[in-house]
Structures are given as C-alpha cells and as structure tokens.
Amino acid sequence: MSDNNSHKDSFEYVNPDLVDNILSQYPDKRSATLPLLHLAQTQEGYISNAVVDTVAQITETHPAEVMDCASFYTMFYLRVQGRYILQVCQTLSCSLNGADALVDHITDRYGIGPGETTPDGKFTLMKVECLGSCGTAPVVQINNDYHEGLSKEILDELLESLQ
Amino acid sequence: MATIVTSYEPTFWDKLYFPALLRGLMVTLRHFFQKKVTIQYPDAKYIPPEGYRGLHRLNKYPDGRIRCVACEMCAAACPSGCIHIVPGAPPWEDGKERYPVSFDIDLLRCIFCGFCEMACPEQAIELTEIYDFSNSSREGLWINKDGLLEVYEMTKDENYYMKKSHEADLTSG
C-alpha cells in the first residue's frame, strides 16, 4: 500500500499552540495540511503513518487524503532520512557549473548513491531539481540551508563542519 | 473486353479419333509402369508436411509449467465451439495470473482449422502432425488437459512419425 515503513503507532505535536496558530490562519482546516505536515516533519524527521492520522484528525479529512497530499510533494519524506539531507541541485544551470561532480564527490566520500543514507544515519544524498538559485550554481541544500557557489573543496569543508 | 474465340476445326485424323484413343491408352499404360505413390499405412506412416493440422497439444515451458493462461481466446476463435476451459488462479506464484483448471477439446466437433493456434497469445495450444487418433467411443475423443500435455510430451522432440519412417518402405507394394 504505502511506501511507509514506520512502526510508530501514535504521534502528537509537542507544541499544540503552534497547531492552533496554524489553524487560525486559514479560512478552512484542510488548508492547514501542508503547514501541519511541515511542522510534524520538523518534529519527527519524516511523515509517518501516525503523523498522517493525526493531521487527518486535525484537518477533519480522511488519512488517505492526507497521504495523497503528502506523497505528492518531494519535501515530505515518507521514510526515515539521515540527519543531514544533502540535496544537490542537478538542473541545467547547476549541471553546467559542475553539480554532477559534486554528486560523484559525495558518493565517493560516503559511499552512498542518490537516495541512499549512510549506515550511521548521518547523511542522505539526494539529487533534486532546480532549487531556484541558478545565479550561484552549483547549489547544495543541506536540510534548510542553501550553500551556493560550491566547489569540491568548499563542500568538503562544509561537510567537515557537520561532523 | 471481348475475347475472340476461334473454334478448332478437327482434321481428318482427329475425326477418326483413333490416334487420340491410342494416345489415351498410352497415357494409362505409361502410368501402369510408373513408381507407385501408395504408402503402406499402418506399417509405414505418412509424414505430414510442415504446418499440417492434426491433434492438438498444450505446450509447456522448459521448466515444465503449462504455457496456457486460460484466456479463452482459442475458445472464442473456435468456429465449432469445441474448446472448453475452466480458468482459475494458478497453483504457483510467478506473475502469471491465470491458469487452466481444466482444458477440454471435443475432437469430434473440432474441424482442425487451426484458429485456436492463431488466436493463442502464449503459443500454448498447437496443432501437431498427429492424424491417426481414432477411438471407438465418443468419450474417447474428448481430450482433456492431461491428454493434451501428453501429446506435447510425445511430439515435442521431433516429428512424431519420423521414427517410424525408418522402419518401413513407404512405397513398397
């Protein structure tokens, strides 16, 4: 059925006020689905079935519809990811400026291909499409932070600093 | 376009008829001394040509499982309605969805047109070269799945009649 491999049975937001705040902003509850999923992912690291159920309950929709929504977006992870998610932009501008070399570099360095996580659960490598920072290509997004105008050396330094 | 036909005017010799009669007699006489085509059937078997449509068989894959997926295309294509299939789920798990639980052919109804063979998407049913399958009862000519698979075993290696061809002189009188 779903690609979800979570085993957690229940999920609760640690900060219910934030949930209420989000709900209060929208004219209807369902519109809050995306922010709620974002919030849950910040908390859990990924979207588990339990998250889906909880969000469905809050937004008064069917869990399937929440899953329908969550699975559509690339930023919602339906399975556990590494602590640092290395998202290398591979679209044209970045590709022209050496993004592919960065991917190869990371693969060589950690032995993980795109979509894979290091055994220690620290890094997940992802090839993503345009990150909207083509002027400073190549770009790697690590979790929420953009790192622009990278070369192998700068990337190495950056990765070291994450140790 | 009209075709102009000129009538043939017989000559004197033609009118006598005797030359023509003699020619006729010579024809039959010539044949009298020619090599004979008769095959001594039960002793020697006629080897049918490629594409001969005889008794049916159900093919198997090299690993031994039946090719048929019980799609009933053959039954649908059959002009005499002699194929009877009961489909079901296969007893094994390998991606093939259907399987013939039973597969019967009423050979008395079959007209050996080969449509089933053409309709089959899996090359499962095939007409073999076997032509001598007589039986003294109606039931005996109702061949089931096991029978059809047996025919496959009999015919899979080489022409069914080839073996016997060595033994008998086909034209001996």
Place this chain on the structure above:
Amino acid sequence: MSDFQPILTEHIHQKECHTLSFYISVGGYSALEKVLAMSADDVIELVKASNLRGRGGAGFPAGVKWSFIPQDGEKPKYLINNADESEPGTFKDRLLINKTPHQILEGMIIASYAIGCNTAFIYIRGEFFKEYQLLEKVVAEAYEGNFLGKGILGSDYDLDVVIHRGAGAYICGEETGLIESLEGKRGWPRIKPPFPAIEGYLKCPTVVNNVETLSNLPHIINRGPEWFKSIGPEKGPGPKLFCVSGNVNSPGVFEEPMGIPLKDLIFDLAGGIKDGNELKAVFPGGSSSAILTAEEALSVNMDFDSLAEIKTMLGSAGVIVMDEKVDMVQACLNIARFYAHESCGQCTPCREGTAWLVKILTRITSGDGNSNDIDMILEITDNIGGLIDFSKGSFGKTICPFGEAVAWPVRSFVEKFENNFRQYISQEESVT
C-alpha cells in the same frame, strides 16, 4: 553597462534593506497610503492603464486579471502571491524576498485592496526556508506597523497575510495547482473553466500574482502609469528583473527595462561567456522557453513580443547561457528529466510523454539511438504540447501549460541542434 536606474532593486545593496525601518526611510508604504484614499476600481483602472504584464511567465496583464473578479459576490475573495519560484534559471523572486520584502508586501496590500480581499496568501516554495522565516518576521513587523491587520493605516480596510510554505512541487507554480496545494491537496492543476477569478481558492474568487508583478505596484501608484509605460516597449513596459546564469562570468539578477537586447545582458551585464568561450545557445525565459541559437540570441530584444516573434517567450526572464562546450543532447536530457520529475501525472500526455522523452533521450545519450528517434521526439513533443501553429498561440493538450513547457524547450533543442543529436546517433550506428 546600462545607465538604467534600477527601480525594484534600487536599494538592494544597502545594509538592512529588508527591514521595515529602512523601507519606510526610502519612501516605502507611501503608495499604500495613496491607494487607501482611492476607490478599488480606480486602482484597477490605473494598473490597467500602466499595461503591467504578469512577471511570472505567462505575461497576462495584471489589471485585466483583477477586473475578472466579480465585485458583487457574497463569497470572500483571495489574493495569492505566487512565490513558488521554481523555474530553472529563475531566481529573481528569491532576491526580492530577501532584499525588499516590504515592497512585495506593499504591492500585495495594494492588490488586495484593489480586488477587495481580506485575506492574502504568500505561497512560498518549501525550499526557501530562510526566506520563509524572513517573511514571517516582515509580516509581523507590518502587523506592528499597522500595515496589516484591522483598519490598515487608519482606513476601514482589513487585511491578513498568511505565509504558506509549499513542499517541493514545480507544478504548484501554476496558479490552479497552487490553489489546490494551498487547499491542502496535492498540487494537481484544475481544469478551466471555472477560472480562479471566479472559483479559485475554496471556490472563491482568487487572484494569483507573481512576486515581481506585485513589487511593481507601489512604483506604479507612486509615479503613475505613464511613467511606467515609458520604460521599454509600450505593449509590455516596465522594469524587469533578468536572471542570468549558466556559462557566464558574473551570473546574477539585473534590473533593466523591458526590451533590452539579450546581447547586452549576456556580454555587458553578466560579463560575457566564461573562459572566453563562444556562445552556443541561450534560454531566454527559463527552461520552459524555446532555446535560442547564438545567432538568434545576439539579435533579439528581451520583451514579450520580440521573443514571441522568434517563437520563444520571455517567461520568467531566466536567461541560461550555454557555451560551445556544452553537450546539447545532455542539456536537453537534463531539461527533459526535470520535467519528467516535476510532471504532476494528472494528464495522460504529460505523465506518459515526459517519461518517454527521458527514456528516448537517455537511450540516445547511452548510444542506442536510431535515426527515427529525432522525428519521434518532435512528434511526442507535439503530442504533449501540441505545437501546431506558433502564430496562433499555444495549443496545449493538457490541463495546465506544463505540457507546452516541456514541449517548447525539448522541441527547440532538437530542431535547432539536430546535428548534435545526429552525431550521437551516427557515432553509435557506425560502431554497431
């Protein structure tokens, strides 16, 4: 270098240019005050008169779009600021958000006032987390400064602004997809009619405008439509942010008037081609536009109509420059893969066609191409995007313009750089 004085990006090099205090210090929110004194209809008329065309890609006149909103309905109306900037080669909105967020906000308030809406959304793409946080701060500042909330600047006009994060879907940049996404569903574009101006967010009248479009509004209000029209060509006037990226020496966003020659953009502003290489090809308006050969690129002006004349489009003005060393087939595959990845999967041609294109292009690049492939790619792009006759506009075969967005670049790659494709194929054919 151009002697044009930037308007939208006038102050971006100043420190702390994103703060409210700075913005007010350079005359910010003065337009809002003027607008609040006007009637909504007058604002719409004014914007209509300025000929401001949407900066998001389609170039639809903003004022006209607003005028579609039914004024008599009971339903609430919504404005959505489309900050889901994900067109490859485009990065202007991110700059605007980072540097002049209040300018955007002011534009939003003006637009909201014009269409009479009380809740406006900023739909920002999910990856822009920093920008999202900044906007939160900015909106909070604006609430404090009574530019938002109840009774804005003492008027009886209320407006709430909600910042909504997307979650990584290119298609949510399409207005109906965006609305769906905002509603908490998957970002599948809706079939039109009904148009969003009639039934948009929650089936209420909705206007979706691009960040840059909205950023222009305060200046139009302040300086008048005539001033605006005087910049660049009459049919699509105004200052425009051009993003230049790819193989250039100094990529970046440049604000220039509409109609600037592409040549100037690449060779003057962006510092020419990297390593002194020759120019090979240029995307003039993001990856969804048809690609230009060097020859075409050197002679064209960057405005809606000039580009339409040579069968491409201004789009979001994301200029991607490719030099002679770029393998055009690989570049084409890169673009095709992007679209295959981002296709929402709703319409048959787009869902199946994009993946097919990628498969064929992958096959060509891996050396298994055959001579039919080129014709086949052209035909498939036709079948997805339906490019039957350029002169009569687009002939999309899908619900949203995504189909065309795939078809244009891929098709133009194959048409204009057929030799590169042929080389791939013939190399391999001679080997086999």
Place this chain on the structure above:
Amino acid sequence: MPLLKIDNAELEVESGITVLQAATANRIEIPHYCYHPALETVGSCRMCIVQIEGMPKLQVSCNTFVGEAPPDKKIDEKYDMVVHTQTELVKQGRKNVLEFLLLNHPLDCPVCDQAGECFLQDYAFKFGNAHSRFEEEKRVRPSEYLGSQIVINQNRCIMCTRCVRFTRQISGTGELFVQKRGYDFKISALEDQPLDNLLAGNVTDICPVGALLSTDYIHKNRIWNLHEQPSVCQDCSVGCNINVFYQKDRIFRVSPRENHDANGYFICDIGRYGFHRFEEIERMTSPMRRDEEELTEIQWDEAIKVVAKNLSDAKEKIVFVASPFHTNETNFMLGRFQKGFFGALPLIEEEGITYPSGFSINSDRSPNHRGMNDVCPSILEDMASEIDQQNIKVMYILDDGVDRELDQEWKEILMKMDFVVVQSYALTEVAESAHIILPGLAPFEREGTVTNDQGRVQWLRPSLPLKGKARPDWRIIMEVVNTMGKQELSYSDVGEILAEMGKCFPAYEGVSLFRLGDYGLSINGKVKSS
C-alpha cells in the same frame, strides 16, 4: 435553448450542459476515460477532445459548456456551437492520447478480466495505432489488495482517478488516494484503512480498464461467455437495477444498471455478492409431505390435492401469509383465494445506510414490501390474537428470505396449527414446520414485478432456469385454487396476472411488462387501493 451542431447532427440542448453530455445523450460517441456522469469532472485523460469552431485548440468535451451565443456570433447564423468529433485533427489527437496510455499498459488482454468490456481495448481498436513505437521497458509493478474484495493491477491503471473520486464523492469514505506523482503515481489505500465499505465493489465497475478487479469474479470466466440479463436486486427495498451475468445455470457476477429513478449508477456490495447465498442453499426441488417426523417426496398432483382438500375443509378459517420477498404477481395470486385472513411475517430489518451522494441501502431488506401491501387484501395487524379468537388451524405461507429466523411468537403460532402449507425453495425455518412443502422458485429464477419503497414497479427478470420439479409460485397457487374448485383461473404467464392485477388495483392499472421495460414505472400519484 442553444442550438448545437455535432458533426452532422443538429441538437437543441439545455444551456450549461457539456458537449460530452449533449453528445452522449444523442448517441454520438466521444471516447472518454476520466469523465463519469456521477463524478466531478477533472478532464485529465484528454481522450474526449473535440474540435469546436472558433476555438483555436482542441477542447476537452467533458468540460466545454454549451451556452447561448450572442446573435452576431452565431455560426452559420443559427448554431451556438459547432462541434466536430471526426476530423483528422481529433482522430489524430485521440490516437496520440491512446499511444501515451498504452505506453506502459501491459498487453495482457488475454488474461485481463476486463477484456471484452474494456474501454481502453475498445478505443484502441477503434481509434488507436496498430503498433507501438515504444521500444523501452514497460513500467512493471506488482498487484495489490486495496480491500478484502478489491485488487488493483497497477500496470493496467491509466490514472483516470475515477475510483479515488468515487470514494470521496459517492461513498464519502475516501479510502483511496493517489500516491506519488507523475510517472510514479499509483492508486493506493492505507494499510490500516483498506477499501472495505459497502460500495467498494462499484470501483471495479467504474474502472474503465482492468486495473481494479473484484476478487469475486477475477479469473472466473470471460465476459463474452456470459449472458447479460437486466433485472432488479432483491436484497433491499431500494430495488437497484442490476445486470445479472450468467452462464448456463450459474451466476458469475452482478453489476449495476443505470437507472436514475432507482439507484443511479451504483449498487451496494450486499446486492452485488448476494447471489452467492443462493448457491449454497440446499434447494427444494420436489413437493414434500411430512409423515410423522419425516419429510417424504410426493408427486405434484397429490400434493396439490391434499392442500386443496385441507383448505376446503377449513372453510374460511385459514391464514394466508404473504411475503415481501415474492413478486407482486405471487402475492396477488395469494389474494385470489378470496377467503380467510391475510398476514405477513415480521419485517426483516437491518441497519440502513445513506451515503453522502444520496445513494442508500434501505433498512427494510425485502424487495417488495410496498408491492405486497398494495396487491394483497388487507393484512392483519395483530395476527396472533386474530388466530386465537377465530381458532384458526390452517395456514398457507409464502416463505421468504433464506436468512429468515422465526421469533418465539411465530413459533408458537405455528405450533398451534393443524395444517401448514409452505411454498418455499429451501428448507428454511418456516418450512421446517410445514406439513406440505410446495417447491417454488428461488430469487434469481423468479419472474414478475416488484415495487420498491419509492413506489416504482420494476420488472424482475429471471436469469436461471427452473430447478428440478420446482414450479413458479403463482402457478402453484393457481393450481391449488383451481383444484379447490370454486374458481377457474387460467393465466399462462405473469403478464396476464399483471393485467388482471391492474383491473383489481387502480394503482397498477395499465402496468404491463412492455411498459415497464428496463426502467420500471412509478405508481405514485395514482390512487392507492385499500
């Protein structure tokens, strides 16, 4: 009303309907997949494209609305819209869409249960290319169970999302969703919330291809082997219109038949799989007499004679028990006894459900309660006391549902009886207490009319042959009545009884099988007989 021209047909249609609706209503074929009249339009399959004069590109006909054009914009000075469905452009467009749909669609029609009624197959034959230009590997994914009765073959799915929309809009249960996007999409259900509602079976019907399959029918037979009999569902008083698919003496499946006055487009799973109950029962195929405690087979003549004699002997002291499970004709025939009292077994009631779309399952699980009340002489309210007062000792029962369980009150009533005749097709609890059992017909063998809770008379058509010595219920009653000797009834088929019924009950006047046709007639508004 706007004047529409589709190809060569001039149609006057209501303003605001779509081109596709106008065409379908006038039997002009426009192929389509994602559009379903009961569901919201999404316009995603792109199959229903047509060419409309004045519009630059091909339009999807499911979302193009017909409206009145201003006088100066009329085409040919009279048409509000001119639609072409057969131009080269349209044909090529369909061809292209079909090519895309077939790229990853497996060529497994031979093993696909949809083959024969598959729109993809039909349209591919009609409009598609003969050969594929797709050289790459097809997308192959395993089949999955979406619910206990529904399996999805992901490879065959063409992503029309009809099923997803069905669960959201019709059943309102929303179990199904689309997972992922673009090329990787698939239809899924959450593991802990499978598609198991009572309308689930409908998704297999609305699926235009063989992606969604009912485990009940999968691999059982091929559709072209089956005969299709339009009939009426007998599992609740809604009277859903169904098609029964049978081969020889076996029913293979039941599918809904469109009737907007009864069930709309769908049926519930109770009715869909209900026929299995009759496969399991042990059928009564011969008249039976109770000797001591044993039931023994007897001949029809004898059985009828015995029944007639006992009924005659009982004078007026007989209770005739009508049944809401039987047809109007059988109940009406019961009324032909014209003496004694009339009663009915207690109503079988279960939970009734109404779905958000308006589709409902009635709590009254008998098909003909309304009809029974209509055509029988007044049915006693309090039968038990009446029986006591009148000291009635003879009972003639039309037995009903297989699931009928007798309550204590009824058991007592039956205990008191000297002579009980039960007309039944199985040895039910009621039949257990009978002195004589007369084998009637089982539900899918019966013919006649039934009247649903909305007062709609519908034609119940048989799909299975008679079994053994069983006889139509109305004929049994007729023979008993005739043997009793007071009357001479001679009906040769239900149509004649129906005509007679019309004479007796004004509400049924003019009702004939011919007039009922496939969709039935409403008797509302007519005077209800007392």
Place this chain on the structure above:
Amino acid sequence: MDIVTLIIICVKALVVFAAIMLTVMAMTLAERRISAFMQNRLGPNRVGPKGLLQPLADGIKFLMKEDVIPSGVDKPIFLLAPVMLIVPALMTFAIIPFGSELHLFGRAIQLQVADINIGVLYILALTSVGVYGIVLAGWSSNSKYPLLGGLRSSAQLISYELAMGLAIVSIILLAGSLRLNDIIIQQQGHFLSWNVFKQPLAFLIFVVAVYAETNRLPFDLTEAEQELVGGYHTEYSSIKFAMFYMAEYANMITASALTVTLFLGGWDIPLMNEAALGNLGVLLSVVSFVIKTALFLFIFIWVRWTFPRFRYDQLMRLGWKVMLPLALVNIFLTAGYLTLTV
C-alpha cells in the same frame, strides 16, 4: 453316344466352367490391381501374398452380407435375373474351341465342349439372351434407376448386335462355314492369315460392339454409377449382386475368347503345325489360346480405365450411323472381293 463320350463331355464342361470361374476371380483382382497401377496406386495387396487371396475375401464377404430383397420387387424375376445373365455367358463358351485335338487313351478329344456346325448362330442367339437378364433385373427391381438401366441395355444391345452380326458375317464369308473350328482352320498358316489382318474393319467393329455387348466402359450406360446409381443392379446385394459381377466378367472372358477365335486364329500358333507335335502341340495351342484371351482381357481393363463413358446419344449415333454402315460396306467389299477372286 457311349458313356465315355458322355464323361468326356462332362469333364470338359466342368473344366471349362472351373476355368471360367477361376478366371472371373482372377479378373476381379486384376481389374483392381491394374486400375490401381494405372493410377499410380498399388491396389489390394494385403490378403494373401501380393493380395492374391483378395477375390476369396471378396467372395466370402459377398456371401456373408445380408441378402436384401426390397419389398416392391417382382420376386421370382428378381431372383431369376442374375441367373439369366450368367448362364448365357457360360453357355456361349461351350462352343469355343480352346485347343487343337487332344489324343488321349486312343481317343481324339476335341478341346471344345460342343462342336456344333452352326456355332456362330448359336453365339448370336445366346448373346441376345444375355440382355434379358439385365432387362429383367431392371424391371423387376421396381425402381427407377434399374429400370432406366435395363431399358438402356436393350436399346444398346439392339444397336450393337446388328453391327456385330454383320462383322461376323464378313468372317463367315471368308470361312465359308458357321463352325468355329472351320474358322480357326481357315486362319491357320502365318500371321497375316488371321482375320484381324484380312478383315481389320470387321475386327474393329466387332471389338467395339463387344464392348457394348458386355456393358463395359466406354459403353457401360446400363450401370453408369454417376447417373443411375448402379443401373440395373442398384437394388441387388450380397451374392446376387456378386452374380451380376461374375456374369460381367464371364461375359468378358467369353467375348475375349470369341474375338480370339474369330480374328486371332483361335488356339492356333502361327507358322507351327501343332498336330505334328502331338499332345505337346495341343498344350501349346491351349497356352496360345489363353495368352491371346488374356491379352484381350487386359485390353478390356485397360480401355475401361482410360476412356470416359459415352453419352447416350453418342452411343446411339455411333451404333447406327457409323458402325452399321461401315459393317454393311465391309460385307459388300468382302463379298465383292470373294466374287471376283473365287
């Protein structure tokens, strides 16, 4: 007549009868085998060595088959008809000399059942009787096909009997005797003294007429399977049918023997004096007779499997318009020649 003479006659009759019947059997096999060979087939070869016992099997089969007598038939005549057919065929053979004079135990035995001096007339008489069998079979069957067959038969017989008789007349003119032995003696000498060379036209007419007389192809209009099912014997089965069969072959044998006698010098071996060789000569003469007859029998079969059947009108035209005039002309010419030379 002494008792020995009587015994000798009886023995001769028996030998001839047995020989004919055996030949009939052989003929049935020969017919099938030869026809098969002419059609590149093998023919029956299963019963006995090379299929030699096939006739026996056929015979047994015929005997074992149910003897069906249809209800509408005229029973006595129906039963009589096959006999009527076979008896004349056998009787005709009685006067055919099948060898020269045998000297045994001091007696001179004529190899001929009956040496009568009006042999030719006897032949003509008996061959006419044969047709009664066919006509009666056809008529008594009370069925349309046999009747048509029978009628055709009589018409055919009248037409060809005439030509045949006239052909024989020319031989009689040459021989000056009706006795068959005289005719043979008249032909003794060298090859060219055979009547076939002296009277080629008469030979041809005779042979053609004989084919018609024996109802063999190309003149088998009386049975004509394709038109009349089986002709006169449609309604016959079992042994009675076999008798028709046997009669046909017996007729063929007789006709062949007659042809040999009349035109090929009978038992005579050219350029050889059989009498000088004693009984060896007699044996040789018998062999010569058998070989000649066999040749004709072969030709009978050969012709059958070569030529198609005549149409009825063609048959009549040939008989009346060709053969009869030719036969008459032949008699005139022969008579004229004899008148001038003698």
